[in-house]
Amino acid sequence: MPKTVYIYKAFERFWHWTQALLIFFLAAIGFEIHGSISFFGYENAVKYHNTASYAFIILIFFAVFWHLTTGEWKQYIPTLTNIKAELNFYLTGIFKNAPHPTKKTILSKLNPLQKLVYFGLKILVIPVMVVSGILYMFYRYPHQGGIVGLKIESLEPIAVIHTAGAFLLIAFILMHLYLMTTGTTLTSNLKAMLTGYEELGDEKNSDIAVLKDSGQSEVKNSNDKN
Amino acid sequence: MPGRDYNPVVETGGIGIILLTIFGITVHSILRISTSRKRK
Ligand code: HEM
Numbered sequence: 001m002p003k004t005v006y007i008y009k010a011f012e013r014f015w016h017w018t019q020a021l022l023i024f025f026l027a028a029i030g031f032e033i034h035g036s037i038s039f040f041g042y043e044n045a046v047k048y049h050n051t052a053s054y055a056f057i058i059l060i061f062f063a064v065f066w067h068l069t070t071g072e073w074k075q076y077i078p079t080l081t082n083i084k085a086e087l088n089f090y091l092t093g094i095f096k097n098a099p100h101p102t103k104k105t106i107l108s109k110l111n112p113l114q115k116l117v118y119f120g121l122k123i124l125v126i127p128v129m130v131v132s133g134i135l136y137m138f139y140r141y142p143h144q145g146g147i148v149g150l151k152i153e154s155l156e157p158i159a160v161i162h163t164a165g166a167f168l169l170i171a172f173i174l175m176h177l178y179l180m181t182t183g184t185t186l187t188s189n190l191k192a193m194l195t196g197y198e199e200l201g202d203e204k205n206s207d208i209a210v211l212k213d214s215g216q217s218e219v220k221n222s223n224d225k226n
Numbered sequence: 227m228p229g230r231d232y233n234p235v236v237e238t239g240g241i242g243i244i245l246l247t248i249f250g251i252t253v254h255s256i257l258r259i260s261t262s263r264k265r266k
Contacts, residue, residue, distance in 0.1 A: 090254075095261040160236050167240030171247045178251045182258075 002199040007109055007192055012072075015063045016193055022056045023169060030166050053133050060130065075109060078116045086113045094182065104200055121172065125165055132162040 008016070029052065031037050032045040040048060067073040085101035090113075093101070102111045110118065135158045183189035184199065192198035 095257055097262075155230060156233075159230055160233055163233070163236050164240060167236070167243055171243045174244070174247045174251060178255070 004197050005106060005200050006196050007104070007106055007198045007200070008196045009070075010196065011062075011066050013193060013196060015059065015066065018059055019056070019063070022052055022059065023173070025052050026056065027166055027170055027173075030162075034163060034166075050137060053130075053137070057130060060126070075107075076115055076119045076122060078119045079112055081112060083112045083116070086111050090182075104198075117172070125168055125172075128161060129165045129169070132158050132165065136162055 026049060028037070029040065029045045029049045032039055033042065033049060039045070067076075082102055089098060089101050092098075100111075102108075104111070136155070139155055139158060180189045181187075183192075188198065
């Protein structure tokens with residue numbers, strides 16, 4: 001019998017969805033600044049992009065704090081174990097109804113591919129976007145009285161890096177939205193991130209905290225006797 | 227604007243990656259749908 005497990009905590013869901021909204025907004029508005037679309041008008045777009053980016057930076061501070069204090073950061077340490085099995089699953093197994101090669105548990109909710117990709121996002125893409133974004137923001141165009149504060153020769157590398165990162169993030173979002181549908185059912189992953197609860201297989205996962213009541217659950221593993 | 231000029235490498239690369247992603251997703255989902263029908 002599948003067991004209903006509380007897998008995504010309240011803060012985690014809040015962080016996930018706020019981050020999703022902010023990145024959607026920053027991407028859409030960023031491409032307005034870029035000149036690809038027009039909606040708010042350039043000046044407003046810059047204003048909104050700045051405001052959303054401050055909100056994003058604040059959210060990142062809280063998320064870093066949460067990851068560090070809960071130990072959840074450990075879930076994102078990449079591993080090469082099972083990478084091949086995981087790739088094979090998405091390239092062939094999924095078409096033959098093969099079982100997923102890795103089991104999702106509370107203590108290991110990410111498969112090896114997710115670990116790798118999310119680690120890359122957290123450690124590379126997001127920091128690069130934030131740093132290049134801040135440099136972009138505080139860069140002064142030469143014709144506005146010289147480059148104040150930052151001794152950067154040209155805006156070009158910043159603009160290029162920031163734009164390339166934005167394209168990468170959009171490609172990630174597309175993949176992420178598609179892969180979301182590859183759970184037990186088309187919507188089971190979405191429901192899990194909305195409600196926190198997910199039905200996991202009936203494996204004897206010692207580290208699954210099975211919910212007997214609807215209250216909060218604690219992460220327990222076989223070493224926990226209480 | 228200095229530095230904000232159209233950069234063909236980023237533009238082509240970026241749109242290329244997005245189109246490739248959309249192509250991959252389309253092929254994968256077509257395969258998923260067709261193989262799941264066969265299994266039923
Ligand atoms: C903390 C995070 C971020 C900061 C501080 C930031 C800041 C900025 C700034 C200052 C600009 C230039 C506005 C101007 O021309 O005056 C800009 C442009 C842009 N931003 Fe962001 N941004 C952030 C995150 C993001 C994210 C997450 C995305 C997309 C997913 C994004 C996409 C873009 C794009 C596409 C442009 C236009 C670049 C160009 O045409 O050169 N930004 N950003």
